[in-house]
Amino acid sequence: MPGPVHDPGLVRLECDLASAEFDSGVDAGLWRLVRLDWPTLVVAIVAGDDRELGMHLNVEGYPATAPAGQPWDLDKNAPLPTDRWPTGGTAELVFRRDWSSSQGNAPYLACDRQGLLTHGNWMAERSDRAWNPTRTITFYLTEIHRELRNASLPDGHR
């Protein structure tokens, strides 16, 4: 009997989650894998106050299609209410109460699926920051982590 058929996107994602660049971020305390339940990936990304922001990523179509992320309550396994989103530094330019909350809580970034869907110019004009099929999940995590470096999270986060 043939073995189980694995989605090629899952195979690629598992490979990228075992890569040196992903492991190095874990080792440096920048992020960690919470769980992978294809096509959902949940990660925790460390902010400037050493608390963790959970992110729930729809990775269907990976890596051809950009991940679609939203802040996530790791304890309740549910979307993170906006009053518990990161603040300070540049976080509020990315986790925008005025934009993200009407776009499935997506971060305002060119590496995110919703950002690209709503900004047809970003792929060409901001190719250095935009998702493309050669990117890996670590690129997405790096883009989020950069905006959290000087941010803080309200009480209740780990």
Place this chain on the structure above:
Amino acid sequence: MPRIHTYVATDTTPRTYADIAPSTPLKELVNLGDSSLAYGLDQDEALDVTRTVEELFGSRNAHVIVHSCREVRVTVTYGGSSRNIQAKPGWRVAKVHREAIKAFQIDEASAADLILRLPGSTEELSETVPIGGYAAEGTCSVALDLAPHIRAQG
């Protein structure tokens, strides 16, 4: 069993050893040659490669760079002026970035919008890669630009 990622000079693409037996001496995974040493990432002291990966790293995945330079001189240019940073080959780019911010006395808010890249490049250096991966063993130096990070907008 852990993964061990090994880097060498002037190469930022590591070689990965998966499912390494904990009793494996590190020297079986790295080639030091005549004058190189092995460093853990963000560590200042060289590793004793006769020790096992379990003794050195426990059960964690680990990252090692083999480099003949004991120090790497990183010349960072920002706003028309330059500062030198004496880094260890195993320092991650993120650590070099923090040291550059200190050297230029840049405040936290401004630092959030600055990235490191190679001169002439528009690509940001990966913060998790060791700086020794950019430094040639003959010169033990690397030049970087501290440049604005421009977000996608509108």
